[in-house]
Amino acid sequence: MVLPRAAKTQRRTRIQEEKEERILEAALEVFSAHGFRGATVDQIADVAGMSKPNLLYYFRTKEAMHRALIDRVLDTWLDPLRAFDAEGNPVAEIRSYIRRKLEMARDFPRESRLFANEVLQGAPHIEDELKGPLKELVDEKAEVIRAWTKAGKIAKCDPYHLIFAIWSTTQHYADFDVQVRAVLGQGSSGEGRFEDAARFLERLFVDGLQVSEQPIS
């Protein structure tokens, strides 16, 4: 047989799982760094440590690899938003969401850039995911937030733009990492960056910039 391929076999061989794993890891590395068009199959094969035809034995096309990668990563990427709890304390929930998102920007910057690259260029490969599962999840959580504002538990605000603001501020530290580093300079290049960001963002979202304490004098 010349075309068993992963898709046709009922059970995954040990070797299949291992190789597909290695390929997707390499694909994440390359796609996140160069975008879909900027990435080359040779590059991915090289990072995965196998020949190009061998790689194409497991994923027929570059698009198939990208699709498989998106499918695998999207779910875990949305986990923090799913954890948003309608029953919890509003301010604590938002604070916790910010913290989780920031941790993901720190620990999984490649995943963040994978989506950023895609969305930035018009989301040609993930339009359905955006309009489908993503929108539904956001709609659901926006309703939770709206209930909180109506109950007077947090300040009245547009829940969608609140979510956008949390996304953008946290993912900024993954997507625009080089810029953040360039501006902060060598001094703050360690992990302290994320702790400072966490402190700032928690305060921003909870208190805003209005003076909350009187100056010491």
Added chain:
Amino acid sequence: MVLPRAAKTQRRTRIQEEKEERILEAALEVFSAHGFRGATVDQIADVAGMSKPNLLYYFRTKEAMHRALIDRVLDTWLDPLRAFDAEGNPVAEIRSYIRRKLEMARDFPRESRLFANEVLQGAPHIEDELKGPLKELVDEKAEVIRAWTKAGKIAKCDPYHLIFAIWSTTQHYADFDVQVRAVLGQGSSGEGRFEDAARFLERLFVDGLQVSEQPIS
């Protein structure tokens, strides 16, 4: 002479200025939509309405075009931050900066995406600009903000992360436009999006999410 090129001639001919203008406009369109690597010279030539060799007569290489485009756009892109006035009212200055940045995201989304694409992929072509002029400008304005916090005019906060937060939240509406549209759905597809965002962001940065008025009941 076979190599007069723009660089060699002392004075720019009328025709040179016109063509270079058209080329940079087309380059902005294509680079911002596909990134440096994703853009092709043929595409740019097509959008500019001229043949590829003709285009390469004015800019020797794809890189030269990109470089010229960056140089031209970066200055105006940083204008809002330059307008940040140390003598003004702190809260009013920040509010005004947010508004300007949001207007730029609305009116010049291509410029925003041009930089976003570049930075996202590690800023291989603008590293010097980031570490040089950008960092210096940010350092200067951060000092202004720090003075405000020390004087107790606004809440104590890290000025760098404040600037990052304003950048990310405002540019989000340009860079991640398709995602914003997908999540908001058809209903809010008009310009109202930006007015809502402006209202939300002003409130967020000034007041935070803490309840500032008692619920009506």
Added chain:
DNA sequence: TGATAATTTGACCGGTTGGTAAACATTACA
């Protein structure tokens, strides 16, 4: 073990890409 299926590889292909060479056309200007 032997045969069958699964995996891997080198050679290759057609299309695209950034860029060039040189002939041709147009403009500027003495």
Added chain:
DNA sequence: TGTAATGTTTACCAACCGGTCAAATTATCA
């Protein structure tokens, strides 16, 4: 007007890219 500089085009190239193919190698299991 004539001519030299400037601008434009057609044809082309070498490198690269996604993907194929058939042969070779390795794993599976009766």
